[in-house]
Amino acid sequence: LEKRGLGFRLNEQTEALLGDDLGRVRAVQFKSGEVIDTDLVVMAAGIRPNTELAEQAGLPCNRGILVNDTLQTYDPRIYAIGECVSHRGIAYGLVAPLFEQARVCANHLAQLGFARYPGSVTSTKLKVTGIDLFSAGDL
Secondary structure (H helix, E strand, C coil): CHHHCCCCCCCCCEEEEEECCCCCEEEEEECCCCEEECCCCCCCCCCCCCCHHHHHCCCCECCCEEECCCCECCCCCCECCCCCEEECCECCCCHHHHHHHHHHHHHHHCCCCCCCCCCCCCEEEEEECCEEEEEECCC
16 A cells, blocks of 8 residues: 555554645644645544443443343343443444344343354455455454
8 A cells, every 4th residue: 555655654643633724634743743744634543432321330341331241241131232342351343243242132132042242353344546455353
């Protein structure tokens, strides 16, 4: 991608996006004071689960509402799925794991048998300037 003219800034902290009179981004200023000219800015942000209600209810939380392999919280009457949970220390911010969690949880709630959620392989696929990209696991 760099050979195609794309530049990457990893582990940088953005101080400001600087624009022109028409409101278009023209430069990025970093906390270090460095300023670079740009035509486009792409930012990636993770998720931060909102656990306030669960904490008020006395449910243990650590990077999300803690759940076991059946997606039950420490209170076995309460199930949780989605971006608000932490399963085996991982808070998933992707759609595919949430569907997998929903299937396991629905089986338990409907009493259709015992299923476990072992976790998900996280992956992302996209195409950038005609190049197919795939990312799996932690980078």
